[in-house]
Amino acid sequence: MRSIDIKGERSWYSYLSFERGEKTFHEYRSGEKSFECRPMTDEDRSLYAFRPPGFEGLDELWSRILTYLNNEGFGAFA
């Protein structure tokens, strides 16, 4: 996984740098901007660096995204 970019009432962008071992977060919510950089843990690496699924492997990718949003504090995408 490389990045997730969400636009809407709440804007949220995260980039995963496996090379630098960090995850960055930009958030824009209710007129407030914030930035945060968190270290990448071994668990992160095992969850988000994975062999892409085969053809029609949509569920697998979607499931990883939901896990990331949940683990990193965005919550549900609904």
Added chain:
Amino acid sequence: MSMETHVFFRGKLPTKAALSRAMKDLGFPFSIKPATGSLEQQSGFMPMLLRREETGVEFDVWNDEATVAEFADVGVDQSFERVANFRWGGDYQEAVAGMCAAAALVKLVNGVVFDEAEDKLLSVEDAAALARKSLKELPEPPKQRKPRGPTKLKRMLAPLLAKRSDLLLAHYPLLLIRPVRHLMRGVEFEWSDHGTTCSARPFLRPLYQPSRVFLNDAVFSESVENPDFEPMLFDRLAVEVFEPLGKIATIEDFMESDWGQQLWLDESFHSVLLSRGLAEGEAIANGLAEAAERRLAECRARLATANRKDREEMYHRRAELKSAEESIEGCNKRLALLARGEAGVFEHYRSLEGEVAKGHKIEEAWEPTPFPAQLKTSQRAAKLADPKFAPTLWLEFPATWRQDPPSTPAEIRCAVRWWYRQDRLELLHPITREQAEARYRNFEDCVLATRLPAGQVLILGRSASAVSGDLPLVRYILWIYDSQGQRMIATFKRAWTIEEFCR
């Protein structure tokens, strides 16, 4: 190279078939296609063939004596009654098509040719000799040639122009709504990739605006070789060009539109003046002049206190002073225009409209019309406005080139591409699951679409590019759209190793 050549004659024009035969008799490898009907009915781009390759030239005929009189000084016999005009752009092949057709026509009607490039009258023999000379300068055609993009596009537009007399293929590449009163509205085509990729961008220019103020992004860009080019193009022209632009009929509509709202005050000054009158125009002009004076004073003060040994700072201070002085100059011109009074102001803009219409070669479609501010509100009849235009009568194509995303969760649909326009997601070039899987295996672009249990649409796109050693770097992008206007883009990438690739 000339842009236009004129044939002066008396009486009726021949049929297209007769003109084709005359070109053949003269040994010119051009023909008119379709060669049906009379030239009397031809106005606009006339498709032709050079051997088997598509080309063409714009053709129209003027019937007034005044036009003939305009050429009296170059020696045109004033007993000629009519002028047939062949017009082309920068395409040399179209130029030669025009010259050959003119040489054949002048022979048929026993007239005389005035060629703009030669700047002289040509007899029947001279015109044929010039056409032959130009023909020799055309490159030899390869054994197999396909029609070039612009010619192909003109042929595609021809049925629409036949259907919609309120459209005009103006000085190519503009397709405009006609008649034009104060606003030029339409689409501008552009070509890239050696004439194989066509882009279309909305075109809006008030005729009274001293310069062009908009350069919009293309709403469509596609290879003309794409089998779905035609339906896609006409769909986008209807939805993203003519539907919104067709609603902008008055100067007030223009000012209130997204387009008018983009303008700076000095740019919208002309519209305000011509729609709302001198008093409002003067208020803007005075405000701009006061702001310009203030800026000039500030720039002078900054220059006075600048570090004279700092060359870079001095450069910038002098540049901003020059710009401020130019603004003052612009303000003075604006105020001088207003000082001419209503009659002078409206005369100035009417003249400007004429120049712009002439520059775009749309005099025929331009209807000089009073400006709204010239009349009381109650007297502003609908005829002051440009016509509303709705792309309802349009070219119809089977909708096989696009498909909606799935409506039920877990269903998967496959396509080569997709787009999201006007809050609507569409899959382009639908393919079967088997075709998509084959593209997936061969590292060709494809997209899969499904609907998530919560109702959002999910699109997975996969594209590959070769990196070192021709190993593919594969990018996966997921787009998720919900009905509340929220969207997510998630990216994944995978670099293949040589072992994986060979496995």
